[in-house]
Amino acid sequence: MNPEIFRIRHRCAGPVSVLFTAFLAASLLLTVLTVGAEASVRMRKNIDDLTPQELAAYEHAIDVMRQKSLANKNDRAGYLWQAWVHNCNGVPVPDSGAAVPIAADPAKNGWFSDADAFCPRMKAPPAGFHTEHPGMCEHAKDLFLPWHRAEFFYYEQALRAADPEGRTGPSTRGVTVPYWNFTQTPTGVRFPKAFENRESPLFYPGRTEGPLTEEDRQRTSPYLLAYLIRDLKWPQFGGYQVGGPGNYGAFEAMIHNYMHDTYIGGVLDTPTTAGLDPIFFSYHAFIDYILEEWIDSHAASEITSPNQYLRGQQSPAFQSPPGFVPGTGVQTMGQVKNYLDIKALGYGFDGGGRPQFLSEADLTRLTTAYDAENKQGFGQAPQSFFTYLLSEGGARGYHSGATPAVVQSVPVVLPSGAPDSLAAVELVRKPLHQGYSYQADVYLHPASVPADLKDDAFRSRYLATSVNYWELSGPGHDHGDMTETRLTAAVQQPVASIQAGALRKEAWMMTVGITPAGPAARPDDFDQPRLTAIPAQ
Amino acid sequence: MTMDRPSFEQDIRPIFAPYVACMKNVVLTDDDGAAEMDLASYDCVVRFHQPIRVALTGYRPGSTAPHPMPPGGALPDDKIDLFLMWVETGMAR
Known part of the structure; x- marks a missing residue:
């Protein structure tokens, strides 16, 4: 029997990996120099690494977006519309363009009432209204990760546009979405501390509470995540094309869905309401980092459906991604291929001087030990x-x-x-x-x-x-x-x-x-x- | 229709008629752009015949459709087969 047949993973070895390491080191040096030269690249940081000033600016941006939605629920720069982009097929909007104000719900920490916030059931609009289409998230297919990247490209613009001059609080001009690395020990009881501060606009009621369970720890194992990133090709990792042989990619099925349903819970257990809780955006900001880590480990060219347009209607005041070509018909957020180069999109990820993912070498040590123990x-x-x-x-x-x-x-x-x-x-x-x-x-x-x-x-x-x-x-x-x-x-x-x-x-x-x-x-x-x-x- | 060449107006539009209003809320995309799903429109159904095919057959064993259609359960097999035949025979108006 060929022992390689039952080895659990295929690994790089020998001179090729030495050359690769040297190439990687040179590339990293070049990358540092390049990024340093490009001040326009905004860095997304781990939410636990934000300075008090940065956290205050982020909270202020969300609060201002919330106020915009309270003044007019159909304001595309408001928080509610951005939450709807995740999964609201259609909303009735007055033909006159008149604002539709809503009231904050005191029982929801100043957030919207369910009646106002939940996407209305699909039906023909009443007289004097027409239907607009905030968006519809892509799940169970290869568009899952690129679609959410597109969503964030616009959401960050809404954050920065909230109060760039700092008229009512800290300037939001440089705000990015901080990511939550859920594979690291939480700084709060269950979530990053910033999300457990009940006075903060980052707090949304109804989430799962209490310390992590054993299963929470297993599902957020950095080894499991590293294995999925390093070892799986695109369709197994990121999902299959519609009509193809599968649907969910392994990351979405094994980690993403559990996090929504169980680890976080609350409004995140359903796509139609998930975006209402600000933790959704930091959770998915890390997923966007995961996509970038997968691209670094493989190649963006392996991502399928590059020309597919991505559903979502955003404010015309927002910038489109580089290479954007409007498609026919209804407004979209662009195509998959517009979202595969984050530097061109103007952002990057700041690891805070420490690894946010286990490396290939870390994973190899684990699998070597497994192979040795389990012949x-x-x-x-x-x-x-x-x-x-x-x-x-x-x-x-x-x-x-x-x-x-x-x-x-x-x-x-x-x-x-x-x-x-x-x-x-x-x-x-x-x-x-x-x-x-x-x-x-x-x-x-x-x-x-x-x-x-x-x-x-x-x-x-x-x-x-x-x-x-x-x-x-x-x-x-x-x-x-x-x-x-x-x-x-x-x-x-x-x-x-x-x-x-x-x-x-x-x-x-x-x-x-x-x-x-x-x-x-x-x-x-x-x-x-x-x-x-x-x-x- | 002739038994071997169904047409949209005569055979397919009546199948989709109960779902036209509801589905106009759904936007579909392809490599050209996006459109509201108008099941009463020949051009729209031709354009999105592939995702419609996937959705209509989504209840069948072996399908991988994430969102089988229509709501409420599968169309009768003979109607699905009619749609598939319409596609295979060139989607006559």
């Missing part, structure tokens, strides 16, 4: 590689906080491992009147080993992957009616590891534990899971 391959080692990533190489195992409402076990035939295909599990939830988000833990185990999801040892050894489905229902999105949902998650590495190991001739089972966000799940909500092969691209 037998998947199913024989005490921890699967996925569990190992979640536990950062420690021995804690997989202590999932999930309490599955639905558990399904099916016999599976391992896909043949053709070079142009990936093994994947497919989960289909039947059409329901009331949708819900859920987590699915997928276990592969010999048929001779009974599935015991309450047993830590079972969960740690046989966990193949864990994914989240983020419910896309709600007013203004997907109609809030019955739809079938389908989640496809790659399990190529565990399957390849089984096929290369001593247990390959065993009969294998797949067991899926599904934990809903809320009490609505029933055992017959889901079809039987399938282990299948999907095209690699």
